[in-house]
Amino acid sequence: MRIGKSAKTVFELQAPATLNQAAPVQNTWYNILTATGNVRVYQVAVNVEDTNETLECQFIVDGQTLPAAALPATHSTVYYVTIALDAINRLANVVIVDATNLAKFHRAYQTEGKSVQIQLRKTTATGAGNLTGIALYGVAKRA
Numbered sequence: 001m002r003i004g005k006s007a008k009t010v011f012e013l014q015a016p017a018t019l020n021q022a023a024p025v026q027n028t029w030y031n032i033l034t035a036t037g038n039v040r041v042y043q044v045a046v047n048v049e050d051t052n053e054t055l056e057c058q059f060i061v062d063g064q065t066l067p068a069a070a071l072p073a074t075h076s077t078v079y080y081v082t083i084a085l086d087a088i089n090r091l092a093n094v095v096i097v098d099a100t101n102l103a104k105f106h107r108a109y110q111t112e113g114k115s116v117q118i119q120l121r122k123t124t125a126t127g128a129g130n131l132t133g134i135a136l137y138g139v140a141k142r143a
Helices: 099-105
Strands: 009-013 017-021 030-048 053-061 064-073 079-086 091-097 111-122 131-142
Touching: 030 053, 053 079, 053 091, 064 079, 091 099, 111 131
Parallel strands: 064 091
Antiparallel strands: 009 131, 017 030, 017 131, 030 079, 030 111, 030 131, 053 064, 053 111, 079 091
16 A cells, blocks of 8 residues: 555554453443554454443544444443444444344454544443453554
């Protein structure tokens, strides 16, 4: 990949960005990936160690917040985060799905930006189980 007329750029895979928040506070955003420069996100997964909690995940790309997705979550279940386009409302929405619905939304998506941040929160307070997340990403480097 070339950015402008500069030298060839590659995205160097980084150690996964992770979140393991003990006793998360309702409606508080926690970073899975803190604002990081020149990023390409490959995949994101989230979890909550409580039953009947609602999770929301949002992406902030170059200062623009993509609408957060909400999902009623089940204890010890891995959920996948992706971006889906809504042609009717002309929006790019963050979507959280479980493994049974992953095929409907999963694609090799790559969200890129000069600055990318990924956040997770729970909007209910049924328990104090850990809130966890992981993001696989790369950072642009000159080849």
